[in-house]
């Protein structure tokens with residue numbers, strides 16, 4: 429076991445984080461049990477050290493001094509859920525791939541592009557699912573982001589397109605950001621190969637998308653609402669689609685796209701292939717799969733358990749110095765690329781502005797920003813022009829930024845699942861990450 433050396437410099441109130449700390453040791457036998465289970469399952473043994481947060485289940489309390497009419501519901505947590513000062517080095521099972529990228533029978537130029545992109549060996553989902561997609565099977569990939577699932581479906585589909593140039597694929601995603609990231613990955617694997625794509629997402633001008641659909645497209649990548657709109661207006665012809673990919677299907681369901689997804693799937697000829705990706709399985713998802721997939725093969729991969737492998741701690745603040753506590757922290761050089769989560773669109777915007785005024789280059793992404801603004805913000809964050817990105821949970825969905833050194837929960841997440849999702853943005857792959865959660869002192 430190795431201690432994560434990427435520790436935050438402890439200053440100001442952060443030093444007061446220790447009272448709620450529960451010493452835990454991780455051994456290889458706790459490998460896959462998960463921090464969540466350790467913490468929630470044994471809640472009787474946990475310290476009752478914090479009056480306000482002594483509610484061990486995630487719950488809600490009313491805060492009457494919210495300055496609004498009526499009380500605002502804010503989540504309550506046991507702070508020890510946010511502490512893991514002894515992260516284990518990795519709890520990913522070592523997977524030995526059965527294939528090399530050269531073994532799948534992919535077109536040579538595609539394999540060259542893969543290797544040029546520094547992908548040396550297939551990830552578990554790629555290793556297992558690429559042969560099935562090449563065979564033409566319907567598949568269910570149970571995999572989170574960061575497992576390499578995008579390349580897992582793109583590579584065999586690009587191969588098929590290179591073989592059969594008239595082939596058209598529709599990729600449905602929950603968010604615009606994810607759609608654009610898939611297009612970016614598609615471009616990386618197809619440079620110089622005349623493979624065309626159009627992104628059709630909501631919240632942006634439909635005209636360029638209509639123009640885009642008039643040209644030849646091998647891949648149409650979009651969000652369900654806009655895609656359905658374009659089908660209904662006659663610009664997107666479902667009868668030509670040979671493959672449909674549903675990426676992050678569980679998130680699309682969460683976002684209320686079920687009706688649109690069903691309508692789209694009903695419009696496409698029944699002999700199409702369906703590739704279905706989801707991090708979780710629920711009754712609704714099972715129903716969708718049963719209704720639309722033909723004898724699918726399920727491949728399930730586990731990503732490393734972020735709750736065990738990321739250094740996590742709480743940061744104490746008094747209500748009058750929350751912002752100062754943050755800026756004091758951000759002085760630390762190790763805070764190289766920091767993703768800060770806030771609860772509301774307006775508070776996220778305000779925090780970003782305040783950080784800029786304090787000389788800390790920051791950007792914000794939230795639902796009130798235009799698509800172009802969000803993309804520009806992401807670009808600045810990825811390139812290092814902005815050291816800090818402040819985001820709401822929804823806006824941060826599906827974004828991939830490598831080397832996020834710290835995730836800071838400036839406002840508490842609504843659920844433990846949201847917490848896990850947030851902190852998973854740091855410590856990706858073999859990187860070490862730190863997650864800090866702001867907790868108000870009583």
Ligand code: AMP
Pocket residue numbers: 547548549550551554572573574575576577578579828
């Ligand atoms: P995902 O969101 O699951 O598609 O994974 C995205 C990240 O994984 C991207 O940064 C990819 O470049 C990276 N990735 C995909 N496949 C591999 C691979 N075989 N080896 C290493 N990294 C990979």
